[in-house]
Amino acid sequence: MALVEALMADVAIVGAGLCGLALARTLHARGMRIALFEARERIGGRVLTRRCxxxxxxxxxxxxxFWPDTEPRIxxxxxxxxxxxxxxxxxxxxxxxxxxxxxxxxxxxxxxxxxAGAGRIAGGAARLADALAATLPPGCLRLGQAVRAVRDRGAFIELLQDGGRLLRARRVVLALPPRLVQARIRFDPALPAGVSDALEATPTWMAxxxxxxxxxxxxxxxxxxxxxxxxxxxxxxxxxxxxxxxxxxxxxxxxxxxxxxxxxxxxxxxxxxxxxxxxxxxxxxxxxxxxxxxxxxxxxxEVWTCAEADRDGPPAPPQPDPLLRQPQWAGRLFFGGSETAAHGAGHMEGALETADRIAHTIGGPAARHAPPASAMAPGSADDALAAFGATVRTLRALAPERYRQHLTRRLSGQQSEQLTQRALLASADQTYSEALARLDGLLPMLAAGAGALERGGRHAFTERLLAPFAGWNKELMEAALHFNGTSCALSNFPHEHRPDAAMLRAVTLDLAAAWREFALELNARLLAAAAPQEPA
Structure with missing residues (x-):
């Protein structure tokens, strides 16, 4: 007979890598009851530091x-x-x-x-995992406890562990590589076929x-x-x-x-x-x-890192499907892990961005990414809108140089496939990621603004916040193509030096998709900030 744990967690997080640890830290700081499960007997996931x-x-x-110039969260x-x-x-x-x-x-x-300007954490990357874990309350982190199944029970979700133990939570975050989720966890009811396919198709970085x-x-x-x-x-x-x-x-x-x-x-x-x-x-x-x-x-x-599809297939960088950033089961089941991030997928930066995204959906804006009080505009909504517009203008000006940085990193790392396409998308994703981080610090002012109400699914301020980006996709692409045409390093890659019409169309579609996702996320954060907070 299964043993059911009496305590109902607000959020159960499966996987104590950087994403799971950072998310648990943020949600605990907001007063939520968190249960963090890790199949290994250690924290960190792929973060592993040993001492000689x-x-x-x-x-x-x-x-x-990590790259400070292009990975601001870490x-x-x-x-x-x-x-x-x-x-x-x-x-x-x-x-x-x-x-x-x-x-x-x-x-x-x-x-x-x-x-290309990379840094390392002094004393080893595990120091970051340890520092995050130190902020969690006693009993929150449970090592050596693998979750094998999740079941939607309407008012709550059940998590089935080895040995038949059942636990209950209002929401569940699977902070694992997508392929591991597909290979190791059973779902009742089954996930939609498109979601399962996206999980299986997303390579695990380093696996x-x-x-x-x-x-x-x-x-x-x-x-x-x-x-x-x-x-x-x-x-x-x-x-x-x-x-x-x-x-x-x-x-x-x-x-x-x-x-x-x-x-x-x-x-x-x-x-x-x-x-x-x-x-x-x-x-x-x-x-x-x-x-x-x-x-x-x-x-x-490592069975909790590498799925068979990763072991048997060719190595490939993760190309996360936006579908994996959408919650399932009426907004109560989330996919986490670095491979689902829009910016920094596969990197430590991606794990932190994913934690931030899920924290916003579950519990509102993360105070950790808000700017210091001295950097914030006075308290009116108009001041907040002006401050956001100034941030966007700065980010637009930085974007061409960031494109060159992303391109250099790929060349230095011997990544010669789809150089222009991936560097442009990385630059756009980085810009949107930083814009959302700036928005977080302005949400209290925007939420309190007169007339900031939902209208047909769109917040009243959404259009004004998006307006400073007008024409940016075209501007960024033109700057990138100009650089490509003058770059000696790219002269050995004719398709990148002078991209053809097919490549330009593919890049245009990628940038358009990234823009749509950013616009929806910005609107969702505005609506969440304006909505009454759910009691803990």
């Missing part, structure tokens, strides 16, 4: 980088929590090895470096990858003028990309790398992998690179 016993330095075996959260960051080391030349029988070629990556970090007492590669960045592009490659993973001047030295072998190959060569990794590092940086301490993480072996 030999050198004492922290090592990120999951996500490590930069702001680190500042709020008092967590310092360090710049990713890029100075020096990179090495390119295209023939296993020859010496690597040295190349100058220019002033931007390979990682089938493996990462190796080797520590040393000294960064000898820097002494030789190397940045630590290396790219190995031949059929015998073991590490496809190498980078400097050192913590800092006093934090030890390390080289990290992503394995070029797929999941099946890694299993076949499992016993010999340490020797193969040592050998390749030595070929790149000399015999000193053979005497480090190796740390290895194969994410394809």
């Amino acid at each position: 016993e030999a050198t004492g330095q922290p090592l990120d075996l999951g996500p490590a980088w 930069a702001a959260l680190l500042d709020e929590l008092g967590l310092p960051s360090v710049a990713q080391h890029d100075p020096g030349d990179s090495l390119w090895l295209t023939d296993p029988n020859r010496e690597p070629e040295r190349r100058d990556d220019g002033p931007g470096g390979v990682h 089938a990858q493996a990462k190796a970090v080797t520590t040393f007492t000294h960064s000898f590669w820097r002494d030789a003028g190397h940045s630590g960045n290396a790219f190995v592009q031949h059929l015998q490659a073991v590490l496809g990309q190498v980078y400097d993973a050192s913590e800092g001047a006093d934090g030890g030295a390390a080289l990290g790398g992503f394995l070029a072998l797929d999941a099946a190959q890694r299993r076949n060569f499992q016993r010999g992998l340490p020797m193969l990794i040592d050998s390749q590092l030595a070929q790149l940086y000399g015999p000193q690179a053979q005497h480090g301490h190796q740390h290895f993480m194969d994410w394809a072996e």
Whole structure:
């Protein structure tokens, strides 16, 4: 017989990665009763920091980088929590090895470096997960508790755990990669076919990858003028990309790398992998690179990260379907996780944006993203509208440079598919994300404004808030195409250097879809702020 827990949570969150932790923190601060479930015996999801016993330095075996210039939410959260960051080391030349029988070629990556301004959290990315978890009340976080099914029971949703335990909540957030939701959780009633298809079709970032970090007492590669960045592009490659993973001047030295072998190959060569990794590092940086301490993480072996579709299919960046950002079951079931984000999908930034989006839908604007009082306009609705318009004009002016930043990041990361299309969409999504964050700080003034009532599903201020964006899609595309036509880096990609009509149409449709979603979200936030708050 199933054991039913008596306590009814306002919101049950499944998955204690960054999205789940950040969402739990926000909703708890608003007085809601939260239950946060994690199948693993640790928090963080794909965020995993280990400490090298030999050198004492922290090592990120999951996500490590964020880009302050294009990922504002994580930069702001680190500042709020008092967590310092360090710049990713890029100075020096990179090495390119295209023939296993020859010496690597040295190349100058220019002033931007390979990682285009990336930063890392000092002490490891797990410090962010720990800081978020520390804000939660006792009993909220439940480790080692996998949820296997969710059932709509009208007044509440049941969650079925291993061992037959049933729990009840008014709302449920599945803060997991979409493919894991599809593969690991049963739904009663079944999800619509289109939603199931979208879950299955969304790749999980890093899911089938493996990462190796080797520590040393000294960064000898820097002494030789190397940045630590290396790219190995031949059929015998073991590490496809190498980078400097050192913590800092006093934090030890390390080289990290992503394995070029797929999941099946890694299993076949499992016993010999340490020797193969040592050998390749030595070929790149000399015999000193053979005497480090190796740390290895194969994410394809993690059942709560990697679904079969990720393990068996080709690696691909997530292209989230907007359908996954829509709640199900009359607004009581939500899909979370970084892969559902409009901006930063697959990154730590995407996890935070998703948490923010769901928090707005469930409980109104998030105070965490509001600007300081000194930056806010006086309290009238007209002042708020003017302040938002000024923000939009600033964001429009920044957008062409951000397009170039997104393009550079993709080129640096050897991502050559659909460069223009993806960089333009990333720039638009970033702009909309920051516009919504600014709107959050103005919602109290807008909600109190005279005449700010719902009219046929549209808030009275929606049109005025959207007006400053008029003509922006065309303006952004024209700026991007002008840059492409003058870029030497893109001259090797004819379809990007001079896009044809088919590509331009695809980009236009993508930007139009992003605009529609932003407009709907802006309107929804206005209506939610104006509506009476549901009692906790």
